[in-house]
Amino acid sequence: MISQQQIINWIDNFAAVIAENKDYLTELDAAIGDADHGINMNRGFQKVSEKLPTVIDKDIGTILKTVSMTLISTVGGASGPLYGTFFLKASAVAAQKEELTLEELVQLLQAGLEGVIYRGKAELEDKTMIDALSPAVDAFQQSLTNNDSVVEGLQKAVNAAEEGMKKTIPLIARKGRASYLGERSMGHQDPGATSSYLMLTTLLKAVREEN
Amino acid sequence: MVSLVLVSHSLPLAASIANLIQHIVKEDVNIAIAARVDDPEHPWGTDVIKIQQAIKSVYSDDGVVVLMDLGSAVLSAEMAIARFSESEDIINPLQWQQSG
Ligand SMILES: Nc1ncnc2c1ncn2[C@@H]1O[C@H](COP(=O)(O)OP(=O)(O)OP(=O)(O)O)[C@@H](O)[C@H]1O
Ligand SMILES: [Mg+2]
Numbered sequence: 001m002i003s004q005q006q007i008i009n010w011i012d013n014f015a016a017v018i019a020e021n022k023d024y025l026t027e028l029d030a031a032i033g034d035a036d037h038g039i040n041m042n043r044g045f046q047k048v049s050e051k052l053p054t055v056i057d058k059d060i061g062t063i064l065k066t067v068s069m070t071l072i073s074t075v076g077g078a079s080g081p082l083y084g085t086f087f088l089k090a091s092a093v094a095a096q097k098e099e100l101t102l103e104e105l106v107q108l109l110q111a112g113l114e115g116v117i118y119r120g121k122a123e124l125e126d127k128t129m130i131d132a133l134s135p136a137v138d139a140f141q142q143s144l145t146n147n148d149s150v151v152e153g154l155q156k157a158v159n160a161a162e163e164g165m166k167k168t169i170p171l172i173a174r175k176g177r178a179s180y181l182g183e184r185s186m187g188h189q190d191p192g193a194t195s196s197y198l199m200l201t202t203l204l205k206a207v208r209e210e211n
Numbered sequence: 212m213v214s215l216v217l218v219s220h221s222l223p224l225a226a227s228i229a230n231l232i233q234h235i236v237k238e239d240v241n242i243a244i245a246a247r248v249d250d251p252e253h254p255w256g257t258d259v260i261k262i263q264q265a266i267k268s269v270y271s272d273d274g275v276v277v278l279m280d281l282g283s284a285v286l287s288a289e290m291a292i293a294r295f296s297e298s299e300d301i302i303n304p305l306q307w308q309q310s311g
Contacts (some may be wrong), residue, residue, distance in 0.1 A: 034255070034282070036253065036255060036256070039253050040256065041254070043248075043250055055248075072222075072259050072290070073259065073260045074248070074249075076248035076250070076256025076257065076258060076283070076286075077256050077282070077283045078282060078283040078286050079255075079283075079288065080256075080258075080259065080283065081259055081286045081287055081289075081290040082282070082286070084259070084290075085290070120284065120286060120291070134230075167288065176282070177281070177282045177283075179219065179302065180281075
């Protein structure tokens with residue numbers, strides 16, 4: 001079981017990790033975008049940190065919906081509507097829930113991923129956050145049939161996300177601002193795939209720590 | 212008459228375009244601008260909620276044309292149109308197009 005407290009810890013921790021990696025994400029975006037991914041994400045997640053205390057005793061659905069609304073109204077870049085939709089779709093799976101089973105956590109990430117695909121219309125190898133999220137959700141789902149524990153499953157998901165993130169380096173971007181660069185986008189890691197990888201590592205960390 | 216919403220990363224750009232349109236068109240056109248994000252240090256971006264409010268402010272049954280510049284402006288505008296349609300209980304024109 002994944003507790004409401006672990007979800008709070010995940011979001012809280014992700015906000016801190018985004019702040020720590022703000023310059024790194026912005027540097028990645030400087031190479032193939034407009035040098036603002038870290039700034040955008042940090043602006044959104046600082047606001048999320050401020051809002052989190054107001055939903056500290058609410059169900060997981062309400063918490064994730066609050067994250068979503070905050071991101072939609074503050075992030076500013078493409079990552080705003082995309083992460084906003086991720087957390088909106090995820091929140092629907094967790095509506096009124098105080099804890100989640102492994103299956104429900106898999107469904108939650110799956111719904112989030114589908115939301116990002118619906119909103120951004122990106123496919124695998126378009127050099128976007130989908131390249132980290134999609135293999136991660138696949139690996140997590142696979143671990144359900146293997147009867148893995150949540151931590152084992154999420155570890156596999158994180159490994160798959162990391163691999164997917166690194167695989168964006170040689171790709172030519174077909175979505176987002178980086179696609180304006182065409183072949184010049186080759187040789188650089190996608191910033192959105194990197195922040196998605198960080199999101200999953202912080203989820204693993206939150207679930208690993210007992211609560 | 213159809214209204215306009217200008218979605219831009221740059222407020223001066225949107226304001227100038229609005230100005231030019233008002234000069235060219237003889238009638239009064241309703242134009243709303245949704246430009247920049249509320250961050251004085253880094254205003255460069257587009258804001259879904261601002262766009263949604265801009266659409267609402269000029270909406271009539273004749274419709275609204277939403278024009279945008281680049282990058283996140285497209286995604287933000289699409290999401291704003293979806294949210295506005297849902298809140299007003301009208302058909303999302305983008306979905307209507309997709310389904311034929
Ligand atoms: N259509 C899309 N589908 C999925 N992910 C996308 C899409 N477009 C962009 N992205 C992701 O968003 C990241 C860039 O986000 P960022 O916050 O920098 O927005 P931006 O495109 O620079 O916005 P802006 O145009 O306002 O500057 C990319 O690295 C990519 O992973
Ligand atoms: Mg950018």
